[in-house]
Amino acid sequence: MNTIDGVIATLLDKWVRRLGLTEWEILVSIVDSKKMKKTAISEVKGCVEYELFSHKANIFLLDKLEEIEIEPVIVHELLHLCFADHDRFYVRIIDYVGDEAVQELLNKMRTDQVERLLHIISSSLLREKV
Numbered sequence: 001m002n003t004i005d006g007v008i009a010t011l012l013d014k015w016v017r018r019l020g021l022t023e024w025e026i027l028v029s030i031v032d033s034k035k036m037k038k039t040a041i042s043e044v045k046g047c048v049e050y051e052l053f054s055h056k057a058n059i060f061l062l063d064k065l066e067e068i069e070i071e072p073v074i075v076h077e078l079l080h081l082c083f084a085d086h087d088r089f090y091v092r093i094i095d096y097v098g099d100e101a102v103q104e105l106l107n108k109m110r111t112d113q114v115e116r117l118l119h120i121i122s123s124s125l126l127r128e129k130v
């Protein structure tokens with residue numbers, strides 16, 4: 001199983017178990033930057049869409065990724081699922097705020113904080129320098 005699909009399947013299985021995400025149904029697709037831009041807010045190497053109730057997730061990986069970059073991106077996207085509940089809590093608070101400018105500010109703060117946190121966690125899991 002040395003194809004890219006095989007590499008992805010092996011990494012996905014390993015990290016789903018380690019992160020305790022076995023109840024999730026997770027699909028991984030490789031997409032070009034055009035498709036990625038439609039899904040993600042900015043230019044990224046990967047992104048994830050999920051439904052918390054059904055525990056279904058789609059992870060998108062950029063087709064330009066080097067093989068060595070696949071694992072950190074998969075770990076990062078899976079960590080988003082670990083934080084899915086926490087995220088829902090924030091989304092509810094943000095919805096409750098009437099002012100659109102405040103909503104936007106809170107949303108940006110939430111995204112920045114989560115991304116920074118996930119970077120620290122995934123780097124330490126993969127034993128890289130932060």
Ligand SMILES: [Zn+2]
Nearest residue numbers: 076080115118
């Ligand atoms: Zn992220």
